[in-house]
Amino acid sequence: MADRTITLLIVDDHPVVRDGLRGMFASDPGFSVLGEAAGGVEGVELALHLDPDVILMDLRMPAGSGVEAIAELTRRGARAKVLVLTTYDTDSDTIPAIEAGATGYLLKDAPRDELFTAVRAAAEGRTVLSPAVVSRLVGAVRNPATPTVEVLSAREREVLELVAKGTSNREIARELFISEATVKTHLTHLYRKLGVKDRAAAVAVAYDRGILG
């Protein structure tokens, strides 16, 4: 089954990107684009109806996030392999996406050849990752400095959100109806969890990991 036509579904919120991908694959008879969706929810529906071999999926979309869509498809036992195609390599979504069941992870900067190869590989169930993503993953594994990525408690996130707005500890205390001492405790805890030593760095890490923003 190596060289049959590979059927595709494109899920991306940008018409331009959808067109670009559709055009690329139209030029090669080895591929056939079955449909397009502009969001994760629609993407899941279409995937179940059209049963494509491979789904090209953006991650950040207004109408249903990519990671959720992938998880949903995995949960429903969809046959399609999901190839994540995103703009950001800085992304905290890399690992979640792969955990959710993505077969590959490419950046949109990838040249078309790489894209074609990746889709064929994905169709065969092989994992494909951008070099940038690979090094990121290796780094994450080799460096357990991110000890299972500790999760902030709800209260800690609340405090962090206020910190990002430039709120002082005293003001945060008033805002949350707790004492300033408690605010400081929460801060100390979330600094430890995020591996930082001050509020500015905490905000930066939070943005990088998608906790804020």
Add this chain to the structure above:
Amino acid sequence: MADRTITLLIVDDHPVVRDGLRGMFASDPGFSVLGEAAGGVEGVELALHLDPDVILMDLRMPAGSGVEAIAELTRRGARAKVLVLTTYDTDSDTIPAIEAGATGYLLKDAPRDELFTAVRAAAEGRTVLSPAVVSRLVGAVRNPATPTVEVLSAREREVLELVAKGTSNREIARELFISEATVKTHLTHLYRKLGVKDRAAAVAVAYDRGILG
């Protein structure tokens, strides 16, 4: 000169997007894509050689920012109208881009019809803005709380980057071979420019505006 073929130059770092745009315009005989560039610097060069009617320009690119490219073209008196085509409406670049001389500002989410109309309008020198951008502009004008969205200097950005890493003023001073007093001056300035009052909020705003991250 209303209905002659409109010549285009595409400047975007993503091959997929370039292909998508090229494909779109290829389907309409009223347009002719003269060339593509992957970055601002290359874009300026090509624009000067090819002399297109309209340049479709992304803003955030690794090889030469869009705003700089637009400013450069304006300064050199290029004939081409620049139509900014970007992913973000959250963007702090909107106003700088228009100030730099962009004729229009569209989001990539725009349907193709809107895109075509916009390019024709731009070719005639008319200003075209996405509805989302318009409301943003109106807000910016009506609310002078954002005093022309000042741009950070290179040095200020350097300081801010270190701040986001949790670096103290003293350490920043050592790192940049300047005195702590100077670091504080830079900070005070960038706080004012970003409209914040401490480093944590500065980092947050910087992420929101794409200055960091």
Add this chain to the structure above:
DNA sequence: CGCGCCATCAGCCGATCGGCTGATGCTCCT
């Protein structure tokens, strides 16, 4: 019924920050 995690609070203290005022030299644009 402990153990862990969370949320809450207290006091102390040195370190750091941010505002204020004021100054110099450089470059770019007009």
Add this chain to the structure above:
DNA sequence: AGGAGCATCAGCCGATCGGCTGATGGCGCG
């Protein structure tokens, strides 16, 4: 020539932060 913007530096001072130590009560899990 002059002004605007940038980068550099200084000193002063009150406000804020972050670390440390330690404590209480609630909740879920085995």
